[in-house]
Structures are given as structure tokens and as C-alpha cells.
């Protein structure tokens with residue numbers, strides 16, 4: 001078995017003889033030379049990824065003012081930063097929206113502006129104490145003016161991320177971008193072949209203390225990221241680095257429409273070829289990296305799996321779903337991932353990037369359990385009215401008018417001969433039809449585009465449907481699409497009012 | 503060749519397109535039309551040889567005509583070539599070329615879908631901005 005040590009590789013980095021390739025070039029080399037030959041020929045494989053990494057942020061130390069202040073609340077360009085750490089330490093999170101510009105400008109944008117050398121307006125408040133008498137403060141600071149600006153990202157560089165599709169009837173705006181209705185497109189994230197963890201899945205090199213390329217500067221892996229779950233192939237990294245050494249080329253603020261701000265972070269990890277196993281792992285190709293396409297049309301924690309797919313298929317631009325070709329596109333930038341793998345390669349070759357030994361390995365067992373919810377939230381079935389009246393599509397207008405007068409709702413769900421929900425009319429529709437005359441059946445005036453709620457759905461979802469479509473009532477259906485109840489905005493406001501009064 | 507027509511409210515009810523077709527006998531394909539109480543915006547496709555004639559015919563009828571030569575305007579500093587604009591465009595304006603996103607001219611119908619879908623706010627339409635809810639609009 002061909003082997004070499006980290007010390008030997010660092011020696012070559014120092015004397016300039018190190019042989020570095022990117023993870024894109026490695027598979028062909030291993031095919032050609034075999035793993036043993038590849039270990040002899042290649043010292044380091046560089047990886048790279050550039051995508052939206054919401055779980056990112058920066059610790060900032062402002063220095064002390066005169067008279068001093070113990071900051072409890074702070075706003076940087078109107079974006080709140082967490083002030084509950086000592087007197088003048090703040091944590092600015094990437095996804096925090098601003099007070100004045102909302103989602104169009106958030107924590108990520110402040111971070112990008114700082115890195116670009118711009119001035120940031122700081123507003124801070126404090127309680128006033130004997131040792132920190134000041135109550136408020138306004139100042140304008142640039143990155144250089146902070147004592148420390150240390151990026152600490154709790155969860156970056158996912159090993160794998162599910163791709164997204166939307167089977168519902170409306171366009172969804174999500175952190176996976178714009179998802180067109182009726183399976184109109186597939187969005188995916190991740191660099192595939194260049195993904196850092198995919199090239200060292202057993203964490204032989206990647207560990208606590210590993211030096212990495214972070215946002216254009218050098219950073220370190222502090223440990224496993226939050227939701228780290230190697231058993232199911234969803235490992236993550238927690239990373240840190242000095243913001244002052246970073247560049248806006250590799251740190252970019254973004255806004256996902258109707259979702260919020262996020263930060264695109266560039267990360268690259270070098271992987272030394274210490275043995276044949278590592279060479280085989282780094283020879284992974286896009287066709288070997290499999291992820292799931294899941295349906296974001298179902299707004300629940302476990303979104304239904306539509307199919308498994310390889311990055312090769314995703315990158316081809318089309319995947320087959322139910323016998324139909326659906327367009328795919330990424331949200332992360334492969335273009336920039338490649339730039340990062342090359343920039344890292346260049347800096348190793350220039351002797352600027354020695355490799356590190358792990359201070360400790362990353363945990364092999366992680367945890368990504370669902371939230372323990374100690375408070376029970378009601379389901380639609382707990383809140384809805386069951387005394388709902390439905391009418392058949394061929395019912396006459398006069399009879400429908402009588403039915404709505406007798407019933408307890410302003411809405412009349414219309415069903416077909418098998419009892420399936422096919423439309424809805426409101427009392428307004430009926431009065432209009434009666435006034436105009438000449439209309440025989442309810443099916444002529446019903447709206448066929450009818451929203452409904454499921455019996456076993458949390459009421460939050462029904463509330464969101466009412467809100468999104470500005471409607472006031474929803475028929476509740478069971479699995480067979482039979483109407484068994486009605487939920488209205490009155491039900492919900494009564495419920496929320498009760499909840500608030502407790 | 504695509505032309506974008508802006509129709510003022512006072513003439514929006516006239517059979518403008520039909521009368522232009524009869525006058526010019528050009529084959530006109532309507533790519534997109536949004537007409538509301540205050541104005542109309544229509545994007546049509548005509549063959550390059552009829553383009554000038556059709557344009558003049560509309561202008562004589564009081565319609566403001568814009569040739570859509572550029573697809574959308576992209577701020578190259580902001581674009582990171584992510585691809586979030588690629589699969590959502592109804593006309594397939596964007597595609598990858600060696601993982602850089604390029605835009606083909608002559609396909610765009612100025613619908614604005616990519617403007618809101620671009621996470622880096624790198625895109626804007628030639629004329630108007632779609633409304634980003636509760637936010638500042640981008641562009642000039």
C-alpha cells in the first residue's frame with residue numbers, strides 16, 4: 001500500500017515541489033494511474049463550494065466608547081446584532097433582515113459591505129450602569145475600526161443537500177429559490193464532485209483544526225456543524241476565520257424572494273493524498289453522488305421523496321419526473337466553486353497554505369432529530385365545524401340560495417356524484433346569480449379553483465392558506481377528497497385570541 | 503425580433519393588433535400580454551424583415567414601441583453564475599456555458615420572473631421593475 005505523511009507533503013509545499021490537482025481532475029488521474037500511482041503522483045486534492053449558507057455570522061468587537069456603554073441592543077445599518085454578550089461584543093447573523101429595507105438588506109449584506117470596506121452606521125442602546133453609564137450611541141465604522149471581526153459559521157459546507165420540486169398549484173418562493181407549480185422545475189444546491197466532505201467522507205484529514213479557504217482568506221474548521229449527521233450522509237462543518245482577511249469575491253450577500261437574506265460563502269478544503277483509500281475517495285464523480293428530490297409543495301417537516309438523483313443528472317439540466325423531462329438548475333455557483341478549488345491550489349503551490357494535522361477528529365455519530373415540541377398545537381380536525389352543508393354540482397340556483405340561508409356558512413362547497421370536492425360558491429356569487437337571472441345550476445357560477453384543508457393538517461397551514469389567497473373559509477377534506485368540515489378565519493381568530501389570553 | 507408595446511389607456515380597447523396585421527400583413531405572434539385598468543403591455547414577435555414596418559404601424563396608432571434587443575440587464579459585478587435564473591425563465595433565455603451563465607438575445611419577453619428569482623439582485627428589466635414586496639426596488 002502506497003502511503004506518505006503529512007510532514008513529507010508540508011516539506012514539498014515549503015520547497016515548492018508539491019503536486020496539487022483539483023477534485024475535478026482527480027477521477028481521471030486515478031483511472032489512469034490507479035490509486036497507488038495517484039498517491040505517488042498527487043500530494044493534495046483541492047475542493048471548493050460556493051453557495052447559500054444561512055447559518056453564518058460574525059462576532060464583532062467595537063471597542064469601548066467614552067463614557068463606556070454596555071450594549072444591550074445594537075443595529076448595524078438597521079440590522080439587529082445580538083448584544084447579549086459582554087459590553088461591546090456583538091454577533092451579527094447572516095439571515096437577520098433590516099428594520100428599514102426588510103429582506104432586501106440583512107445581516108449578510110452588512111457582512112459583504114464590511115468586507116468591501118464600506119462604512120456601517122451603528123446604533124446601540126444600553127441600560128446604563130455605574131460602570132457603563134452611557135445609554136445610547138451612534139457611530140460609523142469600517143471593518144478596520146473593529147478590534148476583531150471574526151466569522152463563526154455554525155453550519156456550513158453540507159455534505160449533501162436535498163434538491164427541491166413543487167407539485168402544488170402555485171409558485172413557491174423558498175430558500176431553494178423560485179419553485180414553479182406542477183413540477184415545473186428542480187432546484188439543487190451543492191458542488192457535487194468538488195464538495196469538500198464528499199472527497200473525504202471518512203474524515204481522515206478533515207477534522208477539528210483543519211486549515212481551510214474561507215471567504216477568500218484562511219480559516220479553520222472548529223468542529224462538526226449543527227445538525228451534523230454523518231450516518232445519513234449529511235455531515236456539516238462549523239468554521240471560523242478572520243473577516244479582515246476575506247474578500248467580497250467569495251462572500252456575497254443574497255436575498256431569496258419572500259424568504260429572506262442569506263450569505264453565499266466560499267469554502268475550499270485541501271485533502272492530502274496520504275494513502276490509496278484517500279485517493280479512491282477523492283476519485284468520486286458526480287454520478288456517484290446521490291441526493292433526493294423532495295416535494296416542497298407539502299409544507300411539512302418530512303417532505304415527500306419524489307426520487308433519488310445523481311449530481312450528474314442534476315447538472316445535465318434535465319431530470320425525468322413521472323415520465324416528463326423537468327428543467328433543473330443550481331442555486332449554488334459551480335463556477336465559483338471551481339474558482340475556489342483553483343485559488344486554493346495556487347496558494348498551496350505558492351507555499352502559502354501549509355496543511356494541518358487534526359487537533360481532534362469530527363464525531364462519527366451526529367444528531368439531526370426533529371424538534372421536541374412540548375406544547376401540542378391543534379390540528380384542523382380539532383377546530384373545524386362539522387355541520388357543513390355540501391351541494392351537488394347540478395343543483396339549481398334557487399335551491400342553493402335556500403341551502404346557504406339555512407346553513408351556517410357564507411360558503412357552499414360543491415361536490416360531484418361521488419362526493420368529491422370540485423368547487424365552491426359564496427353567498428355573494430349566489431345573490432349575484434339570482435339578481436342577474438338566467439343561471440340554472442350552481443356549477444355555472446362556482447369557482448373551480450378551490451383551496452381546501454386536510455383533516456390532519458396543523459392549523460398553522462390552514463391559516464397560511466387563508467392568508468396567502470385572501471380567503472375566509474376552507475372546506476376540510478379527508479384522503480378521498482370528501483368534504484367533512486369547514487374551517488373559517490373566525491375559527492382561527494377565536495383560537496388565537498384564546499391562546500393569547502392565556 | 504421581439505417588440506414590446508406600451509398601450510395607453512385611451513386606446514387600449516381598440517383592435518390595434520388586428521389592424522396592424524391587416525395593414526402590414528405581417529405574421530405576429532403574441533408572446534405575453536398584460537392589460538389592466540391603467541395600461542397595457544404586450545410583447546410580440548415579428549420576422550426581422552417586417553419589423554420596421556410593424557413598428558411604424560403601431561407608432562402611428564399611438565403605441566409606444568420598444569425593440570427588445572437586449573434580454574435583461576445584468577450587473578456583472580453582482581452575478582455569481584449560480585443559475586437560479588436558468589430553469590425559471592419561460593423562454594429559456596439563460597443557459598450555462600462551461601458553468602458561466604450566459605443570456606441569449608432575442609428570447610426574453612420581459613416577464614420579470616428572473617428579476618425576483620435572482621438571489622443576488624443582478625437582473626433588471628429594460629423598462630419597469632416588478633414590485634418586490636415591502637422592499638426597495640433595484641435599478642435606477
Ligand code: SF4
Nearest residue numbers: 581582584585587620
Ligand atoms: S440568478 Fe442572478 S446571480 Fe445567479 S446566474 Fe442568474 S443573474 Fe447571475
Ligand code: SF4
Nearest residue numbers: 591610611613614616
Ligand atoms: S424577464 Fe422573463 S423572459 Fe426575460 S429573461 Fe427574465 S424570466 Fe426570461
